Amino acid sequence: MQNEPRPTVELKGFRDGMRLIIDPEASMDQIESAIMERMTNLGDSLSGLTMNLDLGSRVLNDEELIHLKNLLNENYGLEVKQIIGDSEDDPGRTESHQIAGVPALHGNERVYDQFVPANEETRFIRHTLRSGQIERALEGNMVILGDVNPGAEVVAAGDVIVLGALRGVAHAGALGNTSSVIFALNLLPTQLRIGRFITRAPAEQRRRQRTEIARVLDDAIIVEEYD
Amino acid sequence: MGKVIVVTSGKGGVGKSTSTANLGTALAVLGKKVAVVDADVGLRNLDVIMGLESRVVYTSMDVLEGVCELEQALVKDRRTKDLYLLAASQKNNKNDIQPEQMKKLCLELKETHDYVLVDSPAGIEQGFQNAAAGADDALVVTTPEVAAVRDADRIIGLLQNMAINNLTLIINRLSPEMVKTGDMMEPTDIIDILSIDLIGVIPEDKEIVVSTNRGMPTTYNHKSDAGQAYKRIAQRLEGEDVPIPEFKSGGFAGWVGKLFKG
Ligand SMILES: Nc1ncnc2c1ncn2[C@@H]1O[C@H](COP(=O)(O)OP(=O)(O)O)[C@@H](O)[C@H]1O
Ligand SMILES: [Mg+2]
Numbered sequence: 264m265q266n267e268p269r270p271t272v273e274l275k276g277f278r279d280g281m282r283l284i285i286d287p288e289a290s291m292d293q294i295e296s297a298i299m300e301r302m303t304n305l306g307d308s309l310s311g312l313t314m315n316l317d318l319g320s321r322v323l324n325d326e327e328l329i330h331l332k333n334l335l336n337e338n339y340g341l342e343v344k345q346i347i348g349d350s351e352d353d354p355g356r357t358e359s360h361q362i363a364g365v366p367a368l369h370g371n372e373r374v375y376d377q378f379v380p381a382n383e384e385t386r387f388i389r390h391t392l393r394s395g396q397i398e399r400a401l402e403g404n405m406v407i408l409g410d411v412n413p414g415a416e417v418v419a420a421g422d423v424i425v426l427g428a429l430r431g432v433a434h435a436g437a438l439g440n441t442s443s444v445i446f447a448l449n450l451l452p453t454q455l456r457i458g459r460f461i462t463r464a465p466a467e468q469r470r471r472q473r474t475e476i477a478r479v480l481d482d483a484i485i486v487e488e489y490d
Numbered sequence: 491m492g493k494v495i496v497v498t499s500g501k502g503g504v505g506k507s508t509s510t511a512n513l514g515t516a517l518a519v520l521g522k523k524v525a526v527v528d529a530d531v532g533l534r535n536l537d538v539i540m541g542l543e544s545r546v547v548y549t550s551m552d553v554l555e556g557v558c559e560l561e562q563a564l565v566k567d568r569r570t571k572d573l574y575l576l577a578a579s580q581k582n583n584k585n586d587i588q589p590e591q592m593k594k595l596c597l598e599l600k601e602t603h604d605y606v607l608v609d610s611p612a613g614i615e616q617g618f619q620n621a622a623a624g625a626d627d628a629l630v631v632t633t634p635e636v637a638a639v640r641d642a643d644r645i646i647g648l649l650q651n652m653a654i655n656n657l658t659l660i661i662n663r664l665s666p667e668m669v670k671t672g673d674m675m676e677p678t679d680i681i682d683i684l685s686i687d688l689i690g691v692i693p694e695d696k697e698i699v700v701s702t703n704r705g706m707p708t709t710y711n712h713k714s715d716a717g718q719a720y721k722r723i724a725q726r727l728e729g730e731d732v733p734i735p736e737f738k739s740g741g742f743a744g745w746v747g748k749l750f751k752g
């Protein structure tokens with residue numbers, strides 16, 4: 264099997280939170296445009312969250328780090344909590360544990376239990392999400408035992424299962440996993456997102472309850488009756 | 491010991507003050523001792539709707555600041571036995587009152603009244619927090635419009651977070667003609683989304699405007715559909731099993747008891 268080329272930036276959910284992993288070989292310009300590409304379509308799904316910046320063997324100077332930090336914060340509302348790197352030739356960083364106001368973690372302390380199906384977690388919300396409420400599960404899947412009302416939003420790194428009516432916004436595979444699905448006992452969403460794909464609700468008003476599942480097929484979100 | 495009920499909605503102009511005035515009056519007519527409290531500080535109008543504006547001397551702010559006793563600030567409505575109004579200050583702003591202070595006022599009022607109805611300002615900020623602070627129960631008012639229902643949903647979430655769990659819904663300004671033509675949300679769809687019990691439906695009624703201008707709640711008007719609907723809500727608050735009539739264009743017809751689960 265042929266190896267896919269390594270993406271310039273990757274978003275992944277880890278046990279210690281979400282990480283933006285950067286290809287150590289890429290230039291600053293490449294990193295910047297890759298971040299913008301990766302983040303389009305995420306909307307404000309991730310706004311208000313903290314994340315770790317994983318630089319691998321890459322060494323960035325203070326100025327570059329501040330630039331990335333501001334880019335993530337101002338455009339996507341993300342706050343960089345920690346910088347993770349395993350560069351040997353940057354002793355200053357690990358000594359001070361502080362770069363551009365962000366604590367740094369040496370590569371040795373990396374926690375490599377990354378989000379894989381074997382250790383994915385599922386979060387249960389046991390009530391209806393009402394307008395203005397947003398719930399996230401960036402370590403795995405989300406199950407709502409209730410409705411997701413218009414104006415409410417549910418975001419998961421994996422699948423979104425609504426055992427009720429989904430009338431608000433749901434985002435599955437929010438960190439990029441386009442094989443994630445959205446399932447609802449009554450699927451009447453304002454908007455569905457899976458990975459980087461978005462679809463709006465059809466204009467027609469349905470009266471009948473329909474149990475449906477949404478997934479990505481050929482670069483588009485399709486909705487099928489579930490039976 | 492009485493009960494404190496906050497009348498709230500999120501969205502402005504949906505009929506919170508109208509509902510507070512009419513329900514307060516209707517409950518007093520049923521023989522209950524009632525205090526209606528205007529919590530819309532800075533934009534007070536409950537006194538106007540009730541026709542008591544000219545008799546307001548002190549406000550809740552005066553009570554809180556120790557300028558007068560609570561009893562002195564209560565304006566007695568002379569048309570009905572045991573109906574009192576506590577007006578809001580027009581000079582101050584919402585942030586001058588703290589939730590703890592409102593709570594204390596409500597606690598004191600419910601010692602001596604069967605019902606304390608608190609008219610909440612629009613929004614989800616401090617003014618709403620103050621109005622709900624002392625509430626045991628809530629009446630959530632919405633009109634059959636998408637935006638109003640959305641805000642009501644938001645408010646229900648906030649009330650539940652404040653552990654106010656006995657919530658019932660008033661759908662105001664329902665126009666049977668518009669529901670029929672599909673231009674207005676149907677009560678069943680609204681209840682479906684909000685999933686709280688419906689306690690009453692108030693039809694669109696121009697008598698409301700007339701009565702508001704006269705300072706004479708429609709509850710006193712036996713010919714007003716809205717006034718009668720408020721009377722039925724008062725009876726339901728009192729635990730009576732009064733069905734909710736279905737509003738069809740051209741008047742009332744049929745009964746849909748199923749809408750009222752409580
Ligand atoms: N059922 C109704 N039919 C007709 N007009 C109404 C009805 N309910 C309220 N109104 C009118 O709507 C306006 C807003 O009502 P109000 O009770 O002041 O709302 P809020 O206190 O929620 O801001 C007022 O002019 C009032 O007369
Ligand atoms: Mg009002």
